[in-house]
Amino acid sequence: MKRLFKIFLPAGIILILIIAVLLTVNPLKKDIWDTNADKFVKSFNIISGNAVIDDLSQWKPFEWDTLYSFAPYTSKDKIYEVIGYKWDNISETVDESMNQIVFMKDGEVICYLYGYPENIKISFDFGSYEGSYLKLTSDQKLTFDTVLSDGIRYFYYVQESK
Helix, strand or coil: CHHHHHHHHHHHHHHHHHHHHHHHHHHCCCCHHHHHHHHHHHHHCCCCCEECCCCHHHHHHCCCCEEEEEEECCCCCHHHHCCCCCCCCCCCCCCCCEEEEEECCCCCEEEEEEECCCCCCEEEEEECCCCCCEEEECCCCCCEEEECCCCEEEEEEECCCC
């Protein structure tokens, strides 16, 4: 009996520690930028067809203050430089049709829209870029014409006339 106790006690302790670590760390938990990306995409599901979004800030399922859209093929280093820090989930676009949109709040990434429109069900077109990125703020009235096609919502930025 003592022999079984000596074998199962350490195994039981190790099992309890593993369970405690998994409950604390939760490797399946999504990062805030992924969770907010899902919320953002789903927030437009109430619109059944094409529409004009007069002010994007009215559709925010999370608080943000700055939006960056990066031109195709912008390097990770340039993105890190622009947003002010490195974070582990950044990727470079490898095609002109891919999205690379970063929403920030108080200097932290809080939403990241990356990938092909058919995969993330949303696409932004800000027109041509002067440089490698476009910076917009939640204080601006951001107007978009939107088109729903094959389950993908396409956003076409309507720039303010000056």
